[in-house]
Amino acid sequence: MTQKILVLPGDGIGPEIVTEAAKVLDCLRQEHGLDVTLEYGLLGGCAVDELGAPYPEATRHQARAADAILLGAVGGPQWEKLDRPLRPERGLLAIRADLELFANLRPALLYPQLAAASALKPEIVAGLDLLIVRELNGGIYFGEPRGIRVLENGEREGFNTMVYRESEIERIVRVAFEAARKRHRKLCSVDKANVLEVSELWREVIGRVAKDFPDVALSHMYVDNAAMQLVRAPKQFDVIVTSNLFGDILSDCAAMLTGSIGMLPSASLDRHGKGMYEPIHGSAPDIAGKGMANPLATILSVAMLLRYSLNQPQLAGRVEEAVGRVLDQGLRTLDIMASGMTPVGTQAMGDAVVAALME
């Protein structure tokens, strides 16, 4: 059955990088029998400009009907002064909440060709391949009560609540166990159980779920140690599962181990495997419209879309191999370029990946 992909180019470099990713999908359709249709929609600042809302009703209909969504990036300085509900980033939060995309998968994979781009020594990061599974719809970012109140002495106090229900913990850790099964069968759960009751419950629930996955080795680590271990010996990890707040911080830390924000894809999944796929970087307004942006994170997001939502692991592998071959050929956009190299533009990089796919 033909599957529907909703493409949301977004703002800034979004349309440029998504054009290259769409070329890859077109090539897979024409050359490798992928049975999909692409439909385009508006999210973020462009949606505010055209339809008056960052996640307009029309996009909501399209998103609900799609089998998977490919997003470029949203945001930019021209929308920063708008009221909060109209800001592009609100569109992103709204679509994630509307589709109940609770599981955020962020791989940090360092292509050996780019080992020199990392701030860490090559021997520490060469061959790095880890996956962070972050809970995305709960925890302290959404917990109530929250706010700023005035105390009796007139001083103001800010407060938030870190809260997880057992069912929320169970659904995210199951995603992580399943992901570990498809990789090296090692899962590290990161928490702060020495201080937080919510982490104590997290540990109890994951321990219970682990009984259904006897083939996956489960370990536990406190978040402060995990941050240290990520920069000390990151190759010890296969899959990490953690809450919204801890995952937000650790996944950015893991991203920087690879040296380039322009190389990293991500997936946000619902309980049925429907997902939204996007590069981890933003809309890069400083280079938008210049044809300089690295499209590889978006192209690798297509690979994740094929693997996790369309159940096409072989095609996903082909895309990842094509990216590797292009790097072998020495092609680099400005962000991943070493000294002495000549950079290629966004379009040339996309064309090279398509050519590698046709080989």
Ligand code: NAD
């Ligand atoms: P950013 O990721 O857009 O850019 C950070 C730096 O990385 C910039 O120098 C940029 O040029 C560079 N960069 C990013 N992607 C690149 C690519 N593909 N190729 C080459 N270089 C690349 O982060 P920012 O500057 O903090 O944010 C810019 C806008 O993006 C803001 O409006 C922010 O809110 C938004 N944002 C959106 C998302 C999203 O859509 N998921 C994520 C983060 C930030």
